[in-house]
Amino acid sequence: MAAGALAEGTLQAKLAALHAERVRSWSADDLADNIGQRQRLAARFRPGQTLQPGQAITPFSLTDTxxxxxxxxxxxxxxPAVLVFFRFAGCPACNIAIPHYRDTLAPVLASLGVPLVAVSPQVPERLRDIHTRHALPFAVASDLDNVVARRLGILFSYDEKAREASRRKGQFIGDVxxxxxxxxxxxxAIVLDQHCRLRFIDASPDWLVRTESGPIIQAVRQALDHPDPA
Structure with a gap:
């Protein structure tokens, strides 16, 4: 969908604007690397690879900042509780998505007494920046060793083409x-109920496509209204 067709103020409209700016300002090679990696990830992704609603996740702990x-x-x-997974504190798209959730998701969840945690594999001390920069009223935590992401089936690894592109730029995501x-x-974005069952999951292999707040809130309300679904 073209950026102009997206509803103003939605998360997807904001991310489309980020991409449009990159089209205007990035070199052809850098843009091709970025688009190519996202397209390859999307082509490989199968919705059935993730944990499915109704399934329980085994106990875990996250480390906050x-x-x-x-x-x-x-x-x-x-x-219920809500977790939103993001890449790392310096990720431009994450710095659009996380404050968007601050403004559109966190207030509703707070009014319902539902905790929200933003989760990244980045080590805790490097996550403090995104927490303080956006004055987030919810926790930011590290999924050390990607334990939870792996259980959820939302983990990916750079393919060889993406690694080559990163090396050309002198970058290694593991250093970041x-x-x-x-x-x-x-x-x-996931919603877990009080029995540690997954009530909602929406994962995108393309990091410029992310979950709007509305479906998350709807899933939370359903979990509150029906804590023990058949």
């Missing part, structure tokens, strides 16, 4: 994240 642990059991102790690997999570 202060070094504390966020345990799954505590997050869902009083009802502090993980020493080529792995990143796909941008994703």
């Amino acid at each position: 202060a070094g504390g642990l966020l345990h799954l059991a505590n997050l869902v102790a009083n009802g 994240t502090g993980t020493a690997t080529w792995e990143l999570p796909m941008p994703a």
Whole structure:
């Protein structure tokens, strides 16, 4: 869909504007590398590869930017919880998506008493920047070793073409994240209920396509209204 056809103020419209600016300002080679990697990831992705709604996830802990642990059991102790997965603190698209969730998702969840956590594999000390820069009222936490992303089936690794492109620029994503690997999570939003069951998952292999707040809020309301679905 063309950027002009997107509803003003939506997350997707903001990300489309980012892409349009890159088309205007990036070199042809850099733009081709970026588009090519996203297209290859999208071509390989199969929705069935992710954990499916109704399935439970085994207990896990995340490490917040202060070094504390966020345990799954505590997050869902009083009802559903929402996790939004992003790539890393310096990712331009993430710096559009996360503040968008701050403004459009976090206030609704807070009014419902539902915790929201933004999750990245980046080491905790490097995630502090995105937390403070956007004055986020919710937790930002590290999924160390991509444990949760792997369980959810949303993990990907740079293919050889993408690695070659990164090497030409003198970049290694493992240095940026502090993980020493080529792995990143796909941008994703999940809703977990108090039984640690997945009630909603939306993952995009293309990091310029991300979940709007509306479907997340709808899934949360359904989980609150029907805590024990058949």
